[in-house]
Amino acid sequence: xxxxxxxxxxxxxxxxxxxxxxxxxxxxxxxxxxxxxxxxxxxxxxxxxxxxxxxxxxxxxxxxxxxxxxxxxxxxxxxxxxxxxxxxxxxxxxxxxxxxxxxxxxxxxxxxxxx
Amino acid sequence: xxxxxxxxxxxxxxxxxxxxxxxxxxxxxxxxxxxxxxxxxxxxxxxxxxxxxxxxxxxxxxxxxxxxxxxxxxxxxxxxxxxxxxxxxxxxxxxxxxxxxxxxxxxxxxxxx
Numbered sequence: 001x002x003x004x005x006x007x008x009x010x011x012x013x014x015x016x017x018x019x020x021x022x023x024x025x026x027x028x029x030x031x032x033x034x035x036x037x038x039x040x041x042x043x044x045x046x047x048x049x050x051x052x053x054x055x056x057x058x059x060x061x062x063x064x065x066x067x068x069x070x071x072x073x074x075x076x077x078x079x080x081x082x083x084x085x086x087x088x089x090x091x092x093x094x095x096x097x098x099x100x101x102x103x104x105x106x107x108x109x110x111x112x113x114x115x
Numbered sequence: 116x117x118x119x120x121x122x123x124x125x126x127x128x129x130x131x132x133x134x135x136x137x138x139x140x141x142x143x144x145x146x147x148x149x150x151x152x153x154x155x156x157x158x159x160x161x162x163x164x165x166x167x168x169x170x171x172x173x174x175x176x177x178x179x180x181x182x183x184x185x186x187x188x189x190x191x192x193x194x195x196x197x198x199x200x201x202x203x204x205x206x207x208x209x210x211x212x213x214x215x216x217x218x219x220x221x222x223x224x225x226x227x228x
Contacts, residue, residue: 043206094217103160
């Protein structure tokens with residue numbers, strides 16, 4: 001079975017400051033890793049994904065994440081945030097289970113960007 | 116750009132009633148999923164569907180729930196007898212293979228009164 005832990009439920013940050021949203025996972029099999037963003041009253045939008053290859057992946061809106069297998073982490077970063085980045089961010093892992101593939105989401109981190 | 120669509124956007128129903136939530140996945144996708152998100156909580160996996168059968172389901176997906184692909188384009192989630200705790204946002208998703216990214220629909224907000 002897989003699990004995902006997002007270490008911060010809320011992250012307040014000032015505009016133009018850097019931010020890191022932390023995500024740790026556990027799995028006994030290889031996983032695929034994702035970050036999704038959810039703006040208020042909207043659906044889920046994929047920010048970026050790690051399937052294989054380079055451990056540093058770049059996504060939309062200036063976000064990037066680094067896959068660290070030894071630490072089982074996939075932290076999301078942005079060097080300079082905007083007010084418009086205020087949203088809920090979900091880390092997710094997808095892996096093959098006995099009954100097929102399943103994606104497990106973390107509890108989410110609410111990023112609040114202040115002026 | 117192709118996208119997953121869901122109807123209705125908001126459904127209000129009385130406790131005990133049956134509801135059917137509809138999804139149209141991206142046309143060349145083969146894997147289909149339903150997730151739900153209770154207000155203020157995380158997104159929870161319900162079920163995955165491939166080759167006209169359920170490939171994985173969670174403990175939430177009990178006998179009250181069923182899924183169907185009635186034709187070549189729609190993918191439905193049926194709740195037979197809704198409970199108050201079924202109130203949530205339900206997301207449909209699809210993917211080309213089960214290891215690649217899932218494309219999510221905008222969701223259907225189900226309110227059970």
